[in-house]
Amino acid sequence: MLERNMTVEAAVMENPKVLQELQKLGAEYDFIAMESLxxxxxxxGENCDAFIKRVEGQSDFKDMDRVRKMNKEExxxxxxxxxxxxxxxxTEKIDEIFRGAIxxxxxxxxxxxxVIYEVLLLIKAELVSHFSSEEEFEFKDALAGKDVDFENLLAEHEKTIGLFDRIKYLTRDYKMNAEEPEIKELNKLMGELDEDMRRHIYIENEILFKM
Structure with a gap:
């Protein structure tokens, strides 16, 4: 399984298709082998999540045809x-199940x-702060037609993805070994939230912020 923070060399060893796709983008392998993917x-100029999905043969994020037809306001x-x-x-539902399971x-x-719950709490705090800032400041300014600097949001997106990568690692790709119904439900919900969050960040970084 490819990860964002693995070196290019490790990614190529994990999946040889990585090298082919990098070469299509004009990359010189020798110069980037020790960099993180x-x-x-x-x-x-390539989005990491989209690249990994393409290399691993996964389909595009859901409902993207509709999203790509939207204007900025929509x-x-x-x-x-x-x-x-x-x-x-x-996130609130996952929090509740975690507390009961613990x-x-x-x-x-x-x-x-x-250990996993501690990371979830960091994610929860990050989302509340990030969403409130977007809605109160950057998005309002964008709707008002003002020029908006999205650098802070981009940095926060990286932090959020890092937290999800951490929780994904701790849960073995949301496959915690268990027969308990609560743990099975946590695996399912955390996997769904991870996918939705990566889609959400892709929509903002690669579509909205470039409008």
């Missing part, structure tokens, strides 16, 4: 009215669950 792709309202509420509600299974797997 994410940094190398950034220097080539896209901002879509993010604020649909994406933000869904992700906050899902209390119920603290003897068997309390330490493992709490």
């Amino acid at each position: 994410e940094d190398a792709l950034k220097s080539l 896209l901002i309202h879509y993010i604020v009215d649909e994406i933000h509420p869904y992700e906050l509600a899902t 209390k119920k299974y603290y003897r068997e797997r309390g330490e493992q669950l709490f």
Whole structure:
């Protein structure tokens, strides 16, 4: 499985198709072999998540045909009215299940669950702060036709993806080994939230911020 923070060399060893795709982008392998895959792709003007999906033969994010037809105003309202509420509600639901699971299974797997839960709390705090800032400042200015500097949001997106990469690693790609129904539900919900968040960030970074 390819990861954003692995070196290009490690990524090529993991999946030889990485080298072919990098060469199509004009990359010189010898010069970027020791860089992280994410940094190398950034220097080539390529989105890391989209690249990984393409190399691993995964389909595009869901409903992107509709998203790509939206103008700036429609896209901002879509993010604020649909994406933000869904992700906050899902995070809250995951939080609730985690707290119950830690209390119920603290003897068997309390330490493992709490380590993951700590990262979830960081994600939750980051999302609340990030969404409120977007809605109150950058998006309002964008709708008012003002020039907006999205650098802070881009940096926050990187931080958020880093947290999701961490929780993905801790849960073995959201496949925690367990028979407990709560753990199975956590695997499912965290995987769905991860996918939606990467789609959300792709929409903003690669579409909205370039309008």
